[in-house]
Amino acid sequence: MSDAWEEIQAVKSKRNSLREKLEKRKKERQSILASNLGVDKRDGSPSGKERIVCTAATKCEPSLEVRLLQVLSDMQLQLPATASALMPGLGDVDTGIVASLLQKFATQKLINIKERTESTTDANIEVVSAESVRLAAMTQRT
Incomplete structure (x- = not known):
C-alpha cells in the first residue's frame, strides 16, 4: 500500500513541476510578445506610437x-x-x-x-x- 501511495505522490510532484514549467514558459512568451509589440510590461498599455509588428511568434494583422x-x-x-x-x-x-x-x-x-x-x-x-x-x-x- 505504501508503494502505491509513494507512486501517487511522485506523480503529483511531477505534475506540479510540469505546471510550474508551463507557467514559466507562458510568462516568458508574454514577455517576448510584449517587448515585440511595444507594450509596457508594468501596465500592459502600448508604449509610445503603436506600430504593427509581425514576428515568427505572431501573425500579421x-x-x-x-x-x-x-x-x-x-x-x-x-x-x-x-x-x-x-x-x-x-x-x-x-x-x-x-x-x-x-x-x-x-x-x-x-x-x-x-x-x-x-x-x-x-x-x-x-x-x-x-x-x-x-x-x-x-x-x-x-
Missing part, C-alpha cells in the same frame, strides 16, 4: 495583408517597385513586415520579386511583376 494586396493590384502601380515605395498606402508599418508579406505573396505566385544586393535592409525587396488576375481574386476573396 489580416487587414494589413488585404491593404497590401490592394496596393499591389492597383493598375496605376509602377513596377518595379521597392517595398518602401509600397508603404505609403499601408500606414505606419515596419519595412520588415512589408518585406515578409511580399515574400509570402511571391511564394504564393501572386507576384515576382527580386532582392537587391546593394544593402542588407528589408526595403531592398523589389516587386518586378504582379499577377493581376490572381491578385484580384485574392482581394475579392478576403
